[in-house]
Amino acid sequence: MIDLYYWPTPNGKKVSIYLEETETPYSLVPVNISLGDQFKPEFLKLNPNHRMPAIVDHTPKDGGAPISVFESGAILFYLAEKTGKLWPQDIRSKYEVTQWVIWQMANQGPKLGEAGHFRRLGDREGDQSYAVRRFTDEANRLYGVLNMQLRNRRYIAGDELTIADIISYPWTVGWQAQGQDINEFKHFKRWFEEVGARPGVRRGLAVGADLSTDTSKLSQEEQDRIRKILYNQRALPVTE
Known part of the structure; x- marks a missing residue:
């Protein structure tokens, strides 16, 4: 069984979509980032970077003790290796997929996240x-990079x-908040609509929908408290 430490953000949804798409059994463990659950000692044992998601696999392939993994890219590599699904292992296909996973982690996620952040921040x-x-x-x-890649293939790394x-996919759901018009990218839009229509993807996106809070309905004091937790963080003190 997989324990998924989760909050419904794009990074969390990467993992819930994979688990739903592959019908892999899992147990959901909410990590309320607005309350600071990500800084609790028990979570820091799983992820010293105090970010979710993280997983614990209680039945690893080697038959040994439970394995914990943090960082969404590493989690998807781990789960795909464990299940044998959605990561081809012939050398050419494997690294075609791998480079695009790394691209997402190094480029798409951080930059789209910053776009949304500063556009929300206002003055x-x-x-x-x-x-x-x-x-x-x-x-x-x-x-545009995705649009170019998808001009002659069904999916990012090929036909599957x-x-x-x-x-x-999860980071593209917020295209409007990122100041984009997907009609500008016809190949991307075709992929976006096709992937978004998959039942497993729809289920994965819906995971934890009841956990989210509409911060616009909170008092200014509460909004400020949450913002202090989520933004402008500095190093945690070392505990002996």
Whole structure:
């Protein structure tokens, strides 16, 4: 059984989509990032980077003690290796998929996240116009990269769905908040609609829908408290 330490963000949904798409049994363990659950000692044992998601596999392939894995890309590699699904292992296909998983982790996720962050921030921290322009343009560039890749193939790494698609899709759901118009990218839009229509993907996206909080309905004091937890973090003190 897999324990999935989760909150319904794009990074969390990468893993819930994989588990639902492959029909892999799992148990959901909510990590309420608005309350600071990610900083609790028991979670830091799983992920010293105090970010979710993380998993614990109680039945690893080697038959030994439970294995914990953090970072969504590493989790998808682990699960795909364990299940034998959505990550081909012939050398050419394997690294076609692998490079796009790394691309998502190093480029798409961070830059689209920054685009959304600065566009939401408004003028609360002063003039953000350069940051908004910088990351909105970079988001546009990255949508263009996907669009170019998908111009002559059904999925990102070829003709079959793989973890390259699973890891990239959740971050594209927020295209409007990232200041993009997907009608500009016809090949990407075709892929986006096809992947989004898959029953497993739809189930994975819906995981934890009842956990989310509409922060716009909270008091300003509560919004400020949550913002303090989520943003402008500095190093945790070392505990002996």
